[in-house]
Amino acid sequence: MTETEKNDLFKNIFKKFNYGLYVLGGANSDSEDLIICSWVMQSSYNDGEVVINIDGDRPIYSLIQKAGIFTISVLGIDNLDEAAVCALSREERKEKLGSLNLGRTADDIPYLNNSLAYFECNYTDSVKMKSNVLLVGTPVDGEILSEGESLTLHDYYKLLG
Template sequence: MDASSKIYNSVAVVTMNYNGNLNGITVAWIMRSSINPKILAISIGKQRYSYELLKKVNFFGINLLSVNQINIAKHFGTISERNFNKFEGINFKMSKNKIPILNGVVAYLECEKIGDFEAGDHNIFLGKVNFEEIINNEKVLLYGEHKFWRD
């Protein structure tokens, strides 16, 4: 285990809609990058199908998962949308920009993509938050040391 694995992060499902093709991917590499305007950064592996779609879309959603949503994190983190509809059997609603909002999440932030750049084997996508909502007050699921943490 390397020292960087000691960095703990909130777990989210990043959702998007490319011409009616709904997609989501579990991410733990999320960070604030500006307060005014509010800008967030997410890091996605270039080999991921979601990377291909994020390059094409204008908006994406960040669904912060609760400690009770480990199964959702695993679902969106282990199955490729390229060959499977990840949203089958998943409860969600659509935002005004037609981005999936997962039921039961702690919070939802919708971002307009304002840029992206390469970072080694990943790509950093920058999003300006244009809508955000705290949905419940449960604890946020964390990821660190290569596993999920509830506390």
């Protein structure tokens, strides 16, 4: 098997994985951002930490490092429009963030007010990978905002056509 064939095989296998869709929020006094992410997981039931995988070149990473805090909004099946905005390029996203129904934590970190739930985390660590970064956070506050079915990556692709 050639290297290209192997890469194509694994890309197709990885497309079979299913993840929930979330929005990662970060801010400091100068800037704020909300990005879509699908790699969010609870790292330990007892410790309550979460791990988020993002591209290490995304500006939100430096926002989170500086502020020491971030939010995760849990998207529902009805949050397709919000997911689409948060998946845009940074410049396009900046223009459309004002159209989102945002809530703010006591630390002024944005979250999606019409998501299923959100939680705020203290940023505790990160692990640099090849091109991505694993963010580690400890939840400190949050709220269940509505009931409903979680939006998954597979749902998102189906709904987009």
